[in-house]
Amino acid sequence: xxxxxEEKYSILLPTYNERxxxxxxxxxxxxxxxESGYNFEIIxxxxxxPDGTLEVGRQxxxxxxxxxxxxxxxxxKLGLGTAYIHGIKHATGDFIIIMDADxxxxxxxxxxxxxxxxxxxxxxxxxxxxxxxxxxYGWDLKRKVISRGANFLTQILLRPGAxxxxxxxxxxxxxxxxxxxxxxxxxxxVFQMEMIIRARQNxxxxxxxxxxxxxxxxxxxxxxxxEIIGFAKGxxxxxxxx
Ligand code: GDD
Ligand code: MN
Numbered sequence: 001x002x003x004x005x006e007e008k009y010s011i012l013l014p015t016y017n018e019r020x021x022x023x024x025x026x027x028x029x030x031x032x033x034x035e036s037g038y039n040f041e042i043i044x045x046x047x048x049x050p051d052g053t054l055e056v057g058r059q060x061x062x063x064x065x066x067x068x069x070x071x072x073x074x075x076x077k078l079g080l081g082t083a084y085i086h087g088i089k090h091a092t093g094d095f096i097i098i099m100d101a102d103x104x105x106x107x108x109x110x111x112x113x114x115x116x117x118x119x120x121x122x123x124x125x126x127x128x129x130x131x132x133x134x135x136x137y138g139w140d141l142k143r144k145v146i147s148r149g150a151n152f153l154t155q156i157l158l159r160p161g162a163x164x165x166x167x168x169x170x171x172x173x174x175x176x177x178x179x180x181x182x183x184x185x186x187x188x189x190v191f192q193m194e195m196i197i198r199a200r201q202n203x204x205x206x207x208x209x210x211x212x213x214x215x216x217x218x219x220x221x222x223x224x225x226x227e228i229i230g231f232a233k234g235x236x237x238x239x240x241x242x
Pocket of ligand 2 (some may be wrong): 100104
């Protein structure tokens with residue numbers, strides 16, 4: 001199919017021990033973009049994964065080409081928020097899509113993000129699990145309570161006007177993302193939440209697309225006690241300062 005426009009999309013994939021997932025997510029992304037005809041690049045930010053994720057990335061780079069698979073690794077695990085910031089520095093697209101690399105975020109939703117963005121020229125389009133028919137599959141009760149609790153507390157304390165604050169499947173205009181990043185202070189998982197709060201503060205327009213989040217099949221979640229404490233601290237900081 002011919003390219004509908006000259007616009008380019010940069011997809012950021014942060015990885016830590018995603019050896020099994022990376023080839024699948026990349027394959028699905030390439031397939032989806034080839035079908036839609038939009039220009040794209042996939043930026044992989046691996047944080048020194050001991051399982052050899054970067055090696056897998058190098059093979060994918062050979063298969064698909066350096067213009068499609070852009071490897072921007074870091075030496076060690078420095079956290080999710082700073083991984084995005086690192087990746088964005090290297091992005092050449094007009095739009096940036098941030099998503100998880102473990103197949104919990106399915107590339108099939110991306111055409112809906114793009115369509116939604118174009119409908120109202122949105123600055124940000126956020127995937128939502130908590131409205132409009134979105135959902136979460138495969139999480140145990142504990143994990144559901146943590147996620148719902150984090151969203152609920154944030155809704156009450158900050159009233160952000162978006163339904164999924166902790167999710168990370170989003171599309172941003174590049175300049176908007178750069179501006180938001182400059183105003184963000186968080187380093188870890190709380191980054192997603194701060195980004196959407198700052199977007200509202202700056203009166204950027206936000207569209208939402210319902211997504212289903214399916215728990216990973218391969219590997220395990222990196223969300224632990226430290227990340228939860230980090231989230232709570234970040235939330236209180238934002239409550240006190242915004
Ligand atoms: N480079 C890098 N560095 N990548 C990381 C790091 C890190 O320190 N920590 C996690 N990742 C990558 C994982 O490899 C995966 O691709 C993605 O970030 C999400 O990490 P998971 O560990 O799979 O997160 P989750 O499934 O528990 O959490 C999901 O839900 C959270 C709460 O809603 C994600 O969607 C999070 O983004 C979200 O905040
Ligand atoms: Mn995950």
